[in-house]
Amino acid sequence: MDLLNGIFIAPFVQMADAPDFLVQVLWEGFVSGILYALIALGFVLIFKASGVFNFAQGIMVVFAALTLVGLYQKGVPVILALILTxxxxxxxxxxxxxxxxxPLVNQPHVILLMATIGLTYFLVGLGEFVFGGEPKQMITTELGLPTGSTEIPFGAQGVVILQHIxxxxxVIAIAMVTALALFFNRTRIGRALRAVADDHQAALSVGISLHQIWAIVxxxxxxxxxxxxxxxxxxxxVSFALEIIALRALPVLILGGFTSVPGAIVGGLIVGIGEKIGEIYWGPLLGGGIESWLAYMIALVFLLFRPQGLFGERIIERV
Known part of the structure; x- marks a missing residue:
């Protein structure tokens, strides 16, 4: 009885008793979800163009951030460092x-996957050689990003704290996701990308350059x-631990679909909000740590009942 109460009753009572805290949890989950969606978008772009899961996307996040911080630390002005990055x-x-x-065009997808794994370890070694392996602080204020927080009254005595960062x-993640979605859905390059994703040989036959599309993507x-x-x-x-965070986007892709930009957004929000709510309200019952595995459990359920994801296309092969 106590177990059933802890699962089905107590968490919802806590939500009702402290609605301001619930809103705080939802906000933090929303921010994490949007950032997960931004990570997942990088995977979606590569998968749409080549049909391969880019295992190196996580280390690309780390490598780009390390390059920006490293250039600034070497005396390069912040704007120039951003452009050079x-x-x-x-x-x-x-x-x-x-x-x-x-060189690997038209090879099996597993070959391309192994190539991205090799690229991952190459970038890890290059990043450690050039920038070192110790964590670095992001140049937040130098980039003009806001700091501090704002307290918003909620209800009679509650308050919701919003970190400016x-x-x-x-805002930046939503703007980037929207811009890329419009770019790949409304422009000639976007139409070419969809053609390449559907059929490489057909795209080549109508004059679309695979090499150009892949470089752009x-x-x-x-x-x-x-x-x-x-x-x-x-x-x-900024550390190599960010690579692990980036790979947390895999459940997002499973939920939303590997080829869907809207799916990346919806999947990111489901994972981000689900992780926070699960950790805060159900975490104590299970000893904590829900945030590290809940997304993968949700993804497993989707794989069992809807393997193509919420927005993915169902592929039917007739034999």
Whole structure:
């Protein structure tokens, strides 16, 4: 009886007794969810263009953030450091297209997956060699990102605290997701991307350059990685531990669908809010730590009943 009360009654009583705290938890889950969606978007872009899961997206987040901070620490002005970091991600995109994607075109997807795993370890070694392995502090104020917090009265005596960096992170993430969604849905390059995703050979037959599309997509994914690294780094530190956070986007992809931009957004919000609510209200019952595995359990349920995700396309093969 006590177990049933702890699962089905007590958490909802706590929510009703402290609505301001519930709103605080929902807000923090929303911010985490939007940032998860931004990470997942980088995976979606690569998967839409090549049909392969880019295992290196997590280390790209770390590498971009380390490059920005490292350049600034070496005396480069912040705006120039930001521009140079974007240029570095562009060079990385061209290198990946020339030395990985182009030689492996039309190879089985598992070969491309293994290539991205190799790219991951290459970037880890390069990042440690150039920037060192110790955590670094993100240049938040230098980039013009806000600090501090605002307290908003809620109810009779409650209050909700909004960190300014969280507000900025949410706004920037929403703006980037919206801009990329419009770009890939309303522009000629976006239509070419969808054609490449559907059929490489058909896209080639109508004059679409796979090499150009792949370079553009990897560069866009690099920019997403940079924005993600800045936002997550501002909330904690810039370290190789961010790679693990980036891979937490895998449940987001399973929920939303590997090829869907709206799915990345919805999946990110489900995971972010679900993690926070589960950890705060059901965590004590299970000894804590729900936040580290709840998203994967949700993803497992989706794999059993809807493996293509909420917005993914059901693939039917007739034999």
């Amino acid at each position: 974007m240029a570095v991600m562009g060079i990385l995109a061209l290198a990946v297209e020339r030395f990985i994607m182009r 969280d507000i900025a992170a949410a 990897w560069f866009a994914s690099g920019l997403v990685a940079l924005a993600t690294g800045i936002m997550w780094g501002a909330r904690s530190d």
